[in-house]
Amino acid sequence: MTWRVLVPLAVFVVLAVALAVGLTLRPREIPSALIGKMAPTFDLAPVKGRATGLSSDDLRAGTPTLVNVFASWCIPCREEHPLLMDLARTGRVLIVGINQRDEPEAAERWLAAFGDPYSRTGADRDGRVSIEWGVYGVPETFVVDGRGCIQYKHISVLTRDVLEREILPRLRGERQVRCDG
Amino acid sequence: MARLLAAILLAWLITAGSVAAQADRPLADPTAEHRALALHKELRCLVCQNQAINDSNAELARQLRQIVRERIAAGDSDEKVRRYVVDRYGDWVLMRPPFKWSTALLWLSPALLFALVVAIAIVQVRRKRGTRAEPPLSTEEQRKLDALLSSDDRVRP
Amino acid sequence: MIPELGHFSVILALVVAIVQGTFPLVGTSRRVPSWTAVAQPAALAQAALLAFSFACLTYVYVTSDFSVLNVWQNSHTEKPLLYKISGVWGNHEGSLLLWVLILALFGAAVAGFGRNIPPVLRARVIAVQGLVAVGFLGLLVFMSNPFERVVPAPLEGNGLNPLLQDPGLAFHPPFLYLGYVGFSIAFSFAIAALIDGRVDAAWARWVRPWTLAAWTFLTIGIALGSWWAYYELGWGGWWFWDPVENASFMPWLAGTALLHSAIVVERRDTLKAWTVLLAILTFSLSLLGTFIVRSGVLNSVHAFATDPSRGVFILAFLVIAIGGALTLYASRAAKLAPGGLFAPISREGTLVLNNLLLMAATGTVLLGTMYPLFLDAVTGEKVTVGPPFFNSTFAPLMAPLVILMTIGPMLPWKRGDLSGALARLKFAALLAAITAALTLYVTAGIPPLAVGGIALGTWVVGGALADVAERWGVGRVQWRDVVARAVNTPRAALGAAIAHAGVGVLILGITGSLAWETERLEAMKPGQSVEFAGYTAVFDGARPARGPNYDAIRGTFRIYQDNALIAVMEPETRRFANPPMATTEAAIRPRFGGDIYIAMGESTGDGGFAARLYRKPMIHWIWSGALIMVLGGLLSLSDRRHRVGAPARRAAAAALAPAE
Numbered sequence: 001m002t003w004r005v006l007v008p009l010a011v012f013v014v015l016a017v018a019l020a021v022g023l024t025l026r027p028r029e030i031p032s033a034l035i036g037k038m039a040p041t042f043d044l045a046p047v048k049g050r051a052t053g054l055s056s057d058d059l060r061a062g063t064p065t066l067v068n069v070f071a072s073w074c075i076p077c078r079e080e081h082p083l084l085m086d087l088a089r090t091g092r093v094l095i096v097g098i099n100q101r102d103e104p105e106a107a108e109r110w111l112a113a114f115g116d117p118y119s120r121t122g123a124d125r126d127g128r129v130s131i132e133w134g135v136y137g138v139p140e141t142f143v144v145d146g147r148g149c150i151q152y153k154h155i156s157v158l159t160r161d162v163l164e165r166e167i168l169p170r171l172r173g174e175r176q177v178r179c180d181g
Numbered sequence: 182m183a184r185l186l187a188a189i190l191l192a193w194l195i196t197a198g199s200v201a202a203q204a205d206r207p208l209a210d211p212t213a214e215h216r217a218l219a220l221h222k223e224l225r226c227l228v229c230q231n232q233a234i235n236d237s238n239a240e241l242a243r244q245l246r247q248i249v250r251e252r253i254a255a256g257d258s259d260e261k262v263r264r265y266v267v268d269r270y271g272d273w274v275l276m277r278p279p280f281k282w283s284t285a286l287l288w289l290s291p292a293l294l295f296a297l298v299v300a301i302a303i304v305q306v307r308r309k310r311g312t313r314a315e316p317p318l319s320t321e322e323q324r325k326l327d328a329l330l331s332s333d334d335r336v337r338p
Numbered sequence: 339m340i341p342e343l344g345h346f347s348v349i350l351a352l353v354v355a356i357v358q359g360t361f362p363l364v365g366t367s368r369r370v371p372s373w374t375a376v377a378q379p380a381a382l383a384q385a386a387l388l389a390f391s392f393a394c395l396t397y398v399y400v401t402s403d404f405s406v407l408n409v410w411q412n413s414h415t416e417k418p419l420l421y422k423i424s425g426v427w428g429n430h431e432g433s434l435l436l437w438v439l440i441l442a443l444f445g446a447a448v449a450g451f452g453r454n455i456p457p458v459l460r461a462r463v464i465a466v467q468g469l470v471a472v473g474f475l476g477l478l479v480f481m482s483n484p485f486e487r488v489v490p491a492p493l494e495g496n497g498l499n500p501l502l503q504d505p506g507l508a509f510h511p512p513f514l515y516l517g518y519v520g521f522s523i524a525f526s527f528a529i530a531a532l533i534d535g536r537v538d539a540a541w542a543r544w545v546r547p548w549t550l551a552a553w554t555f556l557t558i559g560i561a562l563g564s565w566w567a568y569y570e571l572g573w574g575g576w577w578f579w580d581p582v583e584n585a586s587f588m589p590w591l592a593g594t595a596l597l598h599s600a601i602v603v604e605r606r607d608t609l610k611a612w613t614v615l616l617a618i619l620t621f622s623l624s625l626l627g628t629f630i631v632r633s634g635v636l637n638s639v640h641a642f643a644t645d646p647s648r649g650v651f652i653l654a655f656l657v658i659a660i661g662g663a664l665t666l667y668a669s670r671a672a673k674l675a676p677g678g679l680f681a682p683i684s685r686e687g688t689l690v691l692n693n694l695l696l697m698a699a700t701g702t703v704l705l706g707t708m709y710p711l712f713l714d715a716v717t718g719e720k721v722t723v724g725p726p727f728f729n730s731t732f733a734p735l736m737a738p739l740v741i742l743m744t745i746g747p748m749l750p751w752k753r754g755d756l757s758g759a760l761a762r763l764k765f766a767a768l769l770a771a772i773t774a775a776l777t778l779y780v781t782a783g784i785p786p787l788a789v790g791g792i793a794l795g796t797w798v799v800g801g802a803l804a805d806v807a808e809r810w811g812v813g814r815v816q817w818r819d820v821v822a823r824a825v826n827t828p829r830a831a832l833g834a835a836i837a838h839a840g841v842g843v844l845i846l847g848i849t850g851s852l853a854w855e856t857e858r859l860e861a862m863k864p865g866q867s868v869e870f871a872g873y874t875a876v877f878d879g880a881r882p883a884r885g886p887n888y889d890a891i892r893g894t895f896r897i898y899q900d901n902a903l904i905a906v907m908e909p910e911t912r913r914f915a916n917p918p919m920a921t922t923e924a925a926i927r928p929r930f931g932g933d934i935y936i937a938m939g940e941s942t943g944d945g946g947f948a949a950r951l952y953r954k955p956m957i958h959w960i961w962s963g964a965l966i967m968v969l970g971g972l973l974s975l976s977d978r979r980h981r982v983g984a985p986a987r988r989a990a991a992a993a994l995a996p997a998e
Binding site: 002005006008009012013015016018019020021022023025027028030031 | 611615618619622626629633634635636637646649650653656657660661664665667668671672708710711712714715718720
């Protein structure tokens, strides 16, 4: 028996291991290209009926901020919303919202119905600012440090587990990524 | 369950509603539009499963198509347009993976496989050259062949 | 009651499969004839049980019995009857049932018709088929029961994905599965031969027709899928190098290699270990495809709704089946005595080289398909390997193969002389050169690669013609003798030449449609006209329309050529309510100079619509090429020397029966 007859088996073993690892991965979640980069420059008017809009300067004011991208037409947003409300009630976290591609009335009604955890909101009517942020699905949530550097992005619905494990430590300034922007 | 369905339907209707404002607006200059179309085929749609933005009805794909046109109209080179999208969404959006150390194996594999084919062929030829050209069937072989073929009477030897 | 009977029948089939997979193997190795004899009745019983079960599932779909979860999730009362039936295999559970049914039918075909196969070999083949069935029936029974009930039964179903409500796609999966699963026979023969430790010309003669049948079905399945993509996805594309497409293409490439190496085993009693390996690899790639489609490890447009636990199960099965087979191969391959020698320049020589090139191409597709997964697993980096990669790597590997596939048939077995073969191909070479020159003359500025593609395609078609002319003695003997020779030409040889010509036509179609395509994207308002590819398209506006289960916006385009109206085309965008989804229905008008293809997009809000207008010359050559390949395969199958192939075709007819 020569080593050559073992080649197919060896190739298959490598393939099988990769497939096994592959089962634990989530191919649909694309990591953000903006981690460790400065948040994009933008300036958005507030959602209808609110006073304070959102711009990139607000994210550079020294306080770490949670940036949540939401929309009234986004069903999963309703699922994570109570969590954001709880977080806002603690008063220890600054949460701002980017309202993506929404009708002004619909967004206003939605915030009235489900509560408003955001200290600032920006109405991204045409979705262009979201693209600047590399958003591809709603909801998405970013952690931005006090200097305006993007530290972390979570795709899809926030869970308490993700909040405790990934987000809160970063808002407290632990596990920082160096920013090169 | 019915409520969930209704909600999904509603969500879809609202999404569809905002879609109308975002239809493709092709560039007036045919050469520029041609460049845009070529780029649309090279950029991957993020919300779809595995399609280029050229091949998708998704809102984000439509919007990116329009952004590509805007960048071209603003005078960007193809490379700069690609860079623009990659800066925001990462290498993942490129249908043609960039050549770097992590994709070297991928890009080199066809050449390596072809080299392997050539190597095997050369080894085989060398080995064959060592032995003389095969003599005609030996009586033993002929007997075996006949036995095999006779099991199938309708075959001509 | 009917669903429960169907479910019970599947469970019974699992029990039978376990018996079928074990008793004959023990019986043949311990020489217990009564155990060996279990094989045939078990294979037949399994096929009957699964056919019954499949009929039950079809019945609940046709009667829209929404108390069955699977029907509720995938069907709807408003759906046309054809799609109620095709809905049976338009989902994971039902398609899995179809998969095992076809597997069982192939097993039954070996049991019922393989009378000239030695009993021991036949019993082992059937047993291996049984073992494969155990894996899939296990998945079906324990994790994917298509007969599961919902309490209380809903009044209406969720409907089928509208993209799948299409005749092309209704029959795409059954043919694909006939191909995938058909290769299981070659696999089982390979395993049986390894257990036996013997591969000879007779073995190859039994394997060939099954492989050819499976290859023919797979060709039909892939062609149907790509045709569907062309007219239904609405973007004018027909092949996207999507993981799921690749999953069907890899077994096709490996199966093509197997088809050819089996000829060498049959005719020259050599290349045995390689052929056995190819038989294992071909079916392994089919199994891998099943895993890719059903586990969700790769992003794909076509994948089924996924469930990680199923992925684990299929992977475990893959490891047992493929790992086991390759281990057996590693331990036994050396025993397969190498056979006759041959010179590098000989028919065997070119076949070996073609085999290697086909496997290199398969390897490239495999690596390209799996690379995003590998990289994610190793470094966490996400990349996309899309059509540009495959197009630029696959074609260069295929080019030498295509040149060789014409030279090979001109060479005699054992040792040949290249100049003699090339002399007989003068005609083909001349034809290729003239066509290439003509192409350059007609289309200034055509990319050199396209000229190369045209030359290659013509070379293959010309070579196939030369092959037939050679056999018939055209130009060498009297015309009367030519006719006599033509009548006596073995169908297998003629089939091979036709299939090769099909490849040539396919290459011409691919090259021509890419090189001469005209694409125009325009935002059009009613009354506006646009010029493209020598046509003038006038947009008359769009109006709402209603289909059986959708609402549509239907646009009207008048197409003029030289001021004469040549066509009125009505593309649609459709909105389905169940499930809520929008599709683009392109309007396609085949013309001599190529298809006119119009797809209408969304409204621009000011009465206008985004429209895509294409002229796609030679696009139909792609599917014509595939069809010619299929005809070649069928003709070859009808050869008397392949007569054990007949059952495969009958099995196919039986497999399709419930669908009609």
